[in-house]
Amino acid sequence: MALTLRRVYHISAFSWYAFVVKSLADKDGEELPPGIFVYGGPWKYLTFLNLLLQMSFFGLAAVTDLQPGKNSESPLARCKDLLFSVFAFPVGVHTFVLPVLLGEVLVQPHVYPQTKHALAMLGAVGVAYLCWIVWVYVSVGIWVYPLLGHFSAAGLMGFFFFNMSVVTLFYLLGEKLNSHVWSKKH
Numbered sequence: 001m002a003l004t005l006r007r008v009y010h011i012s013a014f015s016w017y018a019f020v021v022k023s024l025a026d027k028d029g030e031e032l033p034p035g036i037f038v039y040g041g042p043w044k045y046l047t048f049l050n051l052l053l054q055m056s057f058f059g060l061a062a063v064t065d066l067q068p069g070k071n072s073e074s075p076l077a078r079c080k081d082l083l084f085s086v087f088a089f090p091v092g093v094h095t096f097v098l099p100v101l102l103g104e105v106l107v108q109p110h111v112y113p114q115t116k117h118a119l120a121m122l123g124a125v126g127v128a129y130l131c132w133i134v135w136v137y138v139s140v141g142i143w144v145y146p147l148l149g150h151f152s153a154a155g156l157m158g159f160f161f162f163n164m165s166v167v168t169l170f171y172l173l174g175e176k177l178n179s180h181v182w183s184k185k186h
Contacts, residue, residue, distance in 0.1 A: 002107075003065070005107060006065055006107045006108050007062070007065045007066070009103060009104075009107050010058050010061040010062040010065055011062045011065075013054075013058040013061075013100055013103075013104075014055060014058035014059045014061070014062050016100075017051055017054050017055035017058060018055055018059075020051055020055075021051050021052060021055055024042060024048065024051070039136060039139060039140045039142075040132075040136050040144070044132070044133065044136050044144045045144065046091075046129065049129070050091055050092055050097065053083075053087055053088055053091060053092070054088060054092055054097055054100070056083070057080070057083045057084055057087075057088040060076070060079065060080045060083060061080050061084075061104075061108075063076065064076050064077050064080050078111065080110075081110045081111045081112070082113060084104065084110050085110050085111075085112045085113065085118060085171070085174060085175065085178070086113065086118045086121050086122055086171065087121075087122070087125065088101065088104075089101050089104075089105075089170065089171070089174035090122060090167045090168075090170040090171040090174060091125075091167065091170075101174075102177075105174070105177050105178055105181055106181060109178060109181075109182035110178050112174075112175050112178065115172075115175070118171060119168060119171065122167060122168065122171055123164065126163075126164050126167060130160055133145070133148075
């Protein structure tokens with residue numbers, strides 16, 4: 001029963017995210033609303049990148065579920081756990097994605113990597129995204145998020161540091177939730 005529920009959950013979540021991403025891709029070429037600029041397309045927005053991340057995670061989870069036999073130690077399962085624990089949960093909890101991710105915590109335990117390794121990977125992705133949005137600004141002179149235009153250089157650094165601190169706390173929250181939910185069941 002638990003495996004069937006998990007399979008249905010993962011396939012449903014993957015299908016939902018695939019539908020949303022396809023719907024956004026179908027809008028390519030439409031006139032953009034005021035304030036939206038073309039450079040970088042949807043790839044400049046964390047929301048779009050998060051949709052791709054969630055779709056990839058739930059697709060991988062569905063494929064892992066459909067593998068025959070006990071596969072909790074397989075390379076595919078370890079990759080799925082890493083993707084969830086380090087990227088999908090910490091990055092996704094700032095959006096509407098949160099209920100879906102909390103559901104994931106309830107339907108399947110995840111093996112978390114060592115905290116220092118996880119935070120290093122999360123930090124690298126955060127710095128890469130910050131470099132990307134700064135690159136977009138340098139290239140076209142417009143901030144991806146207009147709020148950033150109101151900060152001084154020191155203010156930007158403080159804002160970026162604050163955001164990375166929040167994402168780090170989300171990682172730690174995910175680790176604690178996973179442990180809390182599954183330590184009682186095993």
